[in-house]
Amino acid sequence: MKYIEPLHTKSLRGVMQALCVSQRTNKPQTTCYNLPAMKRPVILLALLLALLWLIGYSFTAQASAPAQGGAFSTPTPLPDGRIIYIVQPGDSCFRISALTGIPIEQIRSLNRLGEDCALREGQELLLGIGGPSGATPTAEAAITPTPEVQPTPTAPLAGEAQVCVVFYNDLNGDALRQDTEPLLAGGALSISGASGQFSQTANTPGGTEPVCFERVPEGNYNISIAPPENYNPTTQLNHTLTINAGEQVEIIFGAQQAIAELPTEPEQGSNGPGSLLGILGVGFLLAGLGLGVFAWRFYGRKPTYTK
Incomplete structure (x- = not known):
């Protein structure tokens, strides 16, 4: 009568290397089935590559799309004549300068910013001083006795x-x-x-x-x-x-x-339900691959007899 007696090893590696069968006869005999050891590194490497690919694909699929470009409108001056810009997410002094056409040095000087030009979301930046907004403003130009434009226009008649x-x-x-x-x-x-x-x-x-x-x-x-x-x-x-x-x-x-708005950098990752579903999907897929490899290793190969 034959019965299967596994080797007493303290690690999964020992179980995967050999499986022995003892035969109770007049002359006790034990036959071991050696599992191929050369293909284990190949399978482990394939599993590792599959894991890395799935993780990269999950993060890529959940990355946010870049914001659509649009037209930038110069802010309307406040009643006191100040032109204020509100810092948006992802803004920097370089980006604001590109949008408004105002040099970075002028932005730093008007707002007392440091060399790093650090900004925070919602911060009010002074871009310049313009005419105050209102329904009936006074004339911007001064009335002069002689015109400034060359050639000199003809003087108006009396009345x-x-x-x-x-x-x-x-x-x-x-x-x-x-x-x-x-x-x-x-x-x-x-x-x-x-x-x-x-x-x-x-x-x-x-x-x-x-x-x-x-x-x-x-x-x-x-x-x-x-x-x-x-x-x-x-x-x-x-x-x-x-x-x-x-x-x-x-x-x-x-x-x-009007200046076209520069695209913002895509947000890195997401904390919504899509992230959790992606992680669970990767976990289930890896578990299925592991079970498939385990079944193929132990049940899909013919044993090798060694005496």
Whole structure:
């Protein structure tokens, strides 16, 4: 009669190496079935590679997609004239500088930031000082006895005035015109008297000279402008002022081209239900692979007899 007697080993390695059968006859005899040892490292290596691949696939499948790019609009000045930007998740001084066109050194100086330019989410950053927002703001430009634009426009006749409008490309978005900022074409300009005494419209041509309205009767006026497509205003869009006879008035408007928002970095991982399901799936898959290998090793191979 035969019975199976496993080797008494203290580790799984010993069980996998040999299985012995004792035969009770007149001459007791024990036969051992040696399991192949050369293929164990190959199987273990394959299991390790499968585990690494499944973990990498799980994290890749659950990574968040990058945020969609959009257009960035220059913040509207507050009543006191300050232009404030609220720090968003993933923002840095470099990214804010790329969005607004304001140098990093200026951002650090206005907000007293250190060399590392450390920011926190929700922090208010001062980007510059512009004109205060309001329904009836005062004229931005000063009234001067002589025009600043060359060549000198013709002096208005007695009882009439001259109104010139400067519409410039506010490259840095600070609502203050610099010498390097050119005039902008495509703006829809309108001037109308409160009592209907004068009304005209025009489109800004760009170039080097402003748009001027000649022989404007004295009185109260509303002067407004609409920026061209893909441009955001950096100053007020209208001015209400009183024009006196013989004056030469210059009004300044500014606009900045909309800047596409840079994509943010994808979030690393997720704490939602998808993560837990992914981990459980990996665990069940590895358990199934282990059981399959175990069954194949012990039941799928023919024994080798050694005497």
